[in-house]
Amino acid sequence: MVPRLPGHGAVPRICDTATRQLVEARPIAVADLYVCGITPYDATHIGHAATYLAYDTLIRLWLDAGYEVRYVQNTTDVDDPLLERAAATGIDWRTLAAEQTELFRRDMESLGVIPPDHYVAATEMIGQVADAVRRLLERGSAYRVDDDIYFDSAAAAASSPWHLGQVSNLDRPTMLELVAERGGDPERPGKRDALDPLLWRGARDGEPSWETVLGAGRPGWHIECSVIAQEFLDLPLTVNGGGSDLVFPHHEFSAGHTAALTGAPLANLYSHTGLVAYRGEKMSKSRGNLVLVSSLTDSGVEARAIRLAVLSQRYRDDWEWTDELLAEAEQRLASWSAWAARGRSAGTSGMLDGLRAALIHDLDTPAAVAAVDARAAGGSAPAEGDLTAINALLGIRL
Numbered sequence: 001m002v003p004r005l006p007g008h009g010a011v012p013r014i015c016d017t018a019t020r021q022l023v024e025a026r027p028i029a030v031a032d033l034y035v036c037g038i039t040p041y042d043a044t045h046i047g048h049a050a051t052y053l054a055y056d057t058l059i060r061l062w063l064d065a066g067y068e069v070r071y072v073q074n075t076t077d078v079d080d081p082l083l084e085r086a087a088a089t090g091i092d093w094r095t096l097a098a099e100q101t102e103l104f105r106r107d108m109e110s111l112g113v114i115p116p117d118h119y120v121a122a123t124e125m126i127g128q129v130a131d132a133v134r135r136l137l138e139r140g141s142a143y144r145v146d147d148d149i150y151f152d153s154a155a156a157a158a159s160s161p162w163h164l165g166q167v168s169n170l171d172r173p174t175m176l177e178l179v180a181e182r183g184g185d186p187e188r189p190g191k192r193d194a195l196d197p198l199l200w201r202g203a204r205d206g207e208p209s210w211e212t213v214l215g216a217g218r219p220g221w222h223i224e225c226s227v228i229a230q231e232f233l234d235l236p237l238t239v240n241g242g243g244s245d246l247v248f249p250h251h252e253f254s255a256g257h258t259a260a261l262t263g264a265p266l267a268n269l270y271s272h273t274g275l276v277a278y279r280g281e282k283m284s285k286s287r288g289n290l291v292l293v294s295s296l297t298d299s300g301v302e303a304r305a306i307r308l309a310v311l312s313q314r315y316r317d318d319w320e321w322t323d324e325l326l327a328e329a330e331q332r333l334a335s336w337s338a339w340a341a342r343g344r345s346a347g348t349s350g351m352l353d354g355l356r357a358a359l360i361h362d363l364d365t366p367a368a369v370a371a372v373d374a375r376a377a378g379g380s381a382p383a384e385g386d387l388t389a390i391n392a393l394l395g396i397r398l
């Protein structure tokens, strides 16, 4: 439970990828948040944790500003990389996905991350996705290539409030480079535009598939998030979020699919977190340079120290996980704990205002952490309200 704080904080401002500006993440009535969830293998590395901790901070600020929050996360439990890993290790893909999903949720809980109201697996939404793709075909925003179905970017741009580049602001050569790296198939013969993404993959021997209105097959990637957001939240979302590796093609086309289906934008604000590196490169499953939350906690590292190490970084920066960073966070946690153990005076000091002021400015957790450092280094015992503010806004219980 997130403790309630006296009064209300202001609505946070965060950076919007589409307009490249700092804008108020102001809910219309309820805050509707969709954050792209994991593809369940190699969970949960520090990069995942950093992304979900950034949106955890945003949720805490919305709650503090007096808003109700509706939060949804998908689980990409059927997709090429997951199937490839399952095949390579000889584990059934369903077993791999179930085990890793479970581990991810345990890790999030240990880090004190507020869970989504709904975790929705791609495999739970096959019928809804097939129906959405059928509607895109009917509207002329999709076309078949053999057994597969692609999104027609040009047709969708002509008939909906979306155009290629609306979310990502990228030029075409960069887009072509990124789709090739990130699961697209620009070379596939028969496509109307090399950038058009797959909406539906017809059944292949040895791959999972489902019987649907489209025939047998399985969902593409971007349509999964578009459909889940539409089913579980009110659109436009207050914020659509994820790591910056998802700006293009994933969020560009999730927005495109949604606009083509509903005539409205997916989100009012597109937010992206920086990428965490390890040993000089982006921490990623494909490179295998992973630091897992569960390996750290199994070896006796306190989850609160991991949380503090992440919060001491700016969420939009790319940064590198190091042993020194963790050691520093452990020291910081020890110093905050010693401060808290000095006893409690009643009431508050200026801590709550200081934390609010730092965090509403593009989730400036390093400034918030520095504000606590300054108080912990001073001589006096904390006020009860200081510790409540740290617990509610930074998720660190002292």
Ligand code: 5CA
Pocket (backbone or CB within 6 Å): 035, 036, 037, 038, 039, 040, 046, 047, 048, 050, 051, 074, 075, 076, 225, 241, 242, 243, 244, 245, 246, 273, 274, 275, 276, 277, 282, 283, 284
């Ligand atoms: N299932 C898709 C999203 S629909 C996916 O990207 N899964 S993932 O497991 O690869 O990543 C889960 C989340 O963590 C995504 O929001 C992704 O952008 C983010 N992420 C992945 N690697 C890093 C990293 N090194 N640093 C920060 N965030 C990362």
Ligand code: ZN
Pocket (backbone or CB within 6 Å): 035, 036, 037, 074, 225, 250
């Ligand atoms: Zn997604």
